[in-house]
Amino acid sequence: MHIAYVVVTIVVALANGYAAVLNFAGAESVRVVADEVRVSPRWMIPFGILLACGAVGLLAGFAVPVLGMAAAIGLVVYFICAVSAHIRVRDPKVAGAVSFLVMAVGALVVGLGYHNHW
Structure with missing residues (x-):
């Protein structure tokens, strides 16, 4: 479980950090x-600040x-x-937001599993 926790957490933090940079760069x-x-x-x-805080917070979770x-x-x-905002306007390109939601849920699940918070 330790390897899954580390890998998933780092991947999700990198993805959200990248998304934050895109927001900051406009x-x-x-x-x-x-x-x-x-x-x-x-x-x-x-929104970029929220994403960056999430990414940094995930990494801080190691300590x-x-x-x-x-x-x-x-x-x-x-x-x-974010998914709700896409659904609200009936945007068919909701897959990006859904994929980030799935990654965030994955980070939460492996974190809870690793730290025995079931």
Whole structure:
């Protein structure tokens, strides 16, 4: 379980860190998605901060497990809201948000399993 916990946590942290950088940089792909789900582009920096905090929190969870669990829960909530935003506007390109939601749930599940919080 230790290897799964480490690998999943690092992969999810890297994915969310990359997404945060795209938000901070104002990448065209982020702006297109924001337009499609009718979210103002000025929200991209706050969203990037949330993603970055989630990524850092997951990694901090190696030293302080409660931070990792809190970060994973925060990312799950964030991506539930993201999926909801896509569904609200009937956007057929919801797969990206769903994949990040699945990764966040995976990080939460392996974290809970590794730290015996079942």
